[in-house]
Amino acid sequence: MINRRDFTLGVAASAAVGAAPFARAEGKRVFRAANPVGVVDAQQAFVTCGRHPKLRYFDKEGVDIEYVNMSSVSQSLVAVATGQADISSLVPGVFLPAIAKEPSLNIVAAYNWLPRNANVVVVRPDSPIRSIADLKGKKIGIRNQGDGGIIALQIMFTELGIPADDIDFLAVGDSGVAGTALSRKSVDAIVTYDTAAARIEATGFPLRYLALPPAYSKLSAGWFGFRKKDVKDDRKNVVGICRAIAKSTLFAHTNLTQAINIHWALYPESKSKSKSDDESRKEIETILAQRKENWIRRPDDADQRWGASSLEEWKTTIAIAAKSSNNPELPKQLGDPANVFTNELVDEINNFDKAEVVRQARDFTL
Numbered sequence: 001m002i003n004r005r006d007f008t009l010g011v012a013a014s015a016a017v018g019a020a021p022f023a024r025a026e027g028k029r030v031f032r033a034a035n036p037v038g039v040v041d042a043q044q045a046f047v048t049c050g051r052h053p054k055l056r057y058f059d060k061e062g063v064d065i066e067y068v069n070m071s072s073v074s075q076s077l078v079a080v081a082t083g084q085a086d087i088s089s090l091v092p093g094v095f096l097p098a099i100a101k102e103p104s105l106n107i108v109a110a111y112n113w114l115p116r117n118a119n120v121v122v123v124r125p126d127s128p129i130r131s132i133a134d135l136k137g138k139k140i141g142i143r144n145q146g147d148g149g150i151i152a153l154q155i156m157f158t159e160l161g162i163p164a165d166d167i168d169f170l171a172v173g174d175s176g177v178a179g180t181a182l183s184r185k186s187v188d189a190i191v192t193y194d195t196a197a198a199r200i201e202a203t204g205f206p207l208r209y210l211a212l213p214p215a216y217s218k219l220s221a222g223w224f225g226f227r228k229k230d231v232k233d234d235r236k237n238v239v240g241i242c243r244a245i246a247k248s249t250l251f252a253h254t255n256l257t258q259a260i261n262i263h264w265a266l267y268p269e270s271k272s273k274s275k276s277d278d279e280s281r282k283e284i285e286t287i288l289a290q291r292k293e294n295w296i297r298r299p300d301d302a303d304q305r306w307g308a309s310s311l312e313e314w315k316t317t318i319a320i321a322a323k324s325s326n327n328p329e330l331p332k333q334l335g336d337p338a339n340v341f342t343n344e345l346v347d348e349i350n351n352f353d354k355a356e357v358v359r360q361a362r363d364f365t366l
Contacts, residue, residue, distance in 0.1 A: 023086075028064045029237040034076035034085035035067040041270045042284040043195050045256070045263040046295055050248030052262045055360065057247040061240030073148045074098075080225060081105040087241065089113070090225040093151025096321040099340055100333040107225045109341040111242045111307040111349065113249070114222030116294040118194045119152045122207040124182055129189060132156050132210055136163075141172035141187035149191035154324040159213040164324055179205030193221075194294060198287040219317060221294065223309070223341070231342065242349045246306035247357050249295050254361035256292055260284055261366050308346045311337060 023030040037043070047065065050057030058064050068085050070076045073094050079085040081104075090109050099105055123129045129138070135153070142149040150169055157164035172181040172190065179200040181187050189210070190197070201207055211217075224242070231238050252259035260281065264271045272280045297304050314337045322330035334340060 023066075028059070028062050029234070029240075030064045030066055031086040031237075031241050032068045032084070033065050034070050034079045034088035036070050036073045036076045036089065038069045038071055039270075040067045040069070040267055042260045042263045043287060043291070045259040045288075046249045046252040047245050048248070048266055049252050049259040049262040050244050051266055054364070054366075055247075055251065055262075057244040057251075058241070061237075061244050063237050063240045063244060065241065065244075072144060077105070077107065077225070080107055080227060083227075086230065087224050087226055090223045091148035091151065092219075092223075092317045093155055093321055093324060094148055095225065096318060096330065096334065096340060097325045097327065100327070100330050106228045108228050108231060108339075109223035109225050109309065110231055110238065110345055111224040111245070112220050112222075112309050113224050113245065113307070114294055115220045115297045115301065117212065117217050117219050118221035118291065118294045119149070119191065119212065119216075120194050120197045121153070121156070121189055121191045121210045121212070122182075122197050122200070123189045123210065124185075125206050125208045127188070127208065129210070132213060133160050133162060135167075135189055137168075138188035139168045139170055139186070141178060141181055141190035141192075142169050143174060143178070143192060143196065144171045145169075147171075147192075149193075151321075151324060153191045155320050156213050156216050158320060158323040159216050165326060175199045176203040176205070179203055182207075194290045195287050198289065198291075199283075202283040202286045215316070216320070219320075220309070220313060231345070235345070239345050239348045242307055242345060243352060246349055247352060249306070250354060250357045251361040251364075253292055253295055254358050255364060256285065256288060257281075258361065258364045258366070260288075265366060305346050305350045307349050309341050309343055314341050 023032060044067070049055065051064070068079065070079060073089070073091045076085065076088040077090070077095060077098060080088045090107070095107070095109070099107070121132060121135070129135060140153060153167060154164040157167070170187050172178045172187055174196060178190055182190055183205055197207060197209070226238055275283070303310065318331050318334060318337060322328055
């Protein structure tokens, strides 16, 4: 959660940025993407593949993207607010209380990039824990103390009517370190994202996934947030970066193998130096196996547009956040849900030939 100290430090740090002009390269608007996982790897192939010279999804929009590594979703949010970054993934359980506390953050969720719920709760295969409700009083592993998993489990507990204000969270890191903590019973469960859980499995630690509470399981998991000023004053470029991301995501979903190949070609430093190509590919395809499906909308979604949000979903999300944060005044503090999300760019974002992108993906070779 963003506290007053974090926000104040962020504002102070932004003094050097001030009212600096947009970052540009070769005449293109460069969007600095706050990356809360702290590393650029093929998980980002659903964005990065569109940068390839054979596709030029970003070039055609007059935009580009570069990653700025961060340590948490909270830090990423502050980075966008203070001008150190231009775009960040938003976790509602962190984003909404932060906006209620600091309206001057002036960030709006403008593109729903993860329209299915990507949060997971995992245990050892032999664990006696069979449900989320069984986690009451247990030790719960998270990536770090700024991790969105804290809010995610609090929201789940709230839906189940379990007190959510006294959960024993323990930072266990990522991958094999987290898997070791679980296997040695340092924690009873880990709450994280689908890709992070898959990364634990890829390092040799089998997991069992607990069913999410019904209402929570239907919620979207991630939006891209922008400064409201950019949405208003630099609309064309904000639409452009989102449209390029939508095309890239459709390409990656259609041909994940080539999207990964493209990512490695563009970011060779992100390829493992200690594993063979076959081992690296098996690992990343394991990591992205479920995330790949979470990039796209459920077949029963009423609105199939890329990036679209639902007013009803945001109302539900706000209500859940109010309960999980023990702040019944949250909906009142936020006011109109339009203060935190917008669909105003969605029609423009979707103004591209989806069938052509699918064709490109199916025919693509490096």
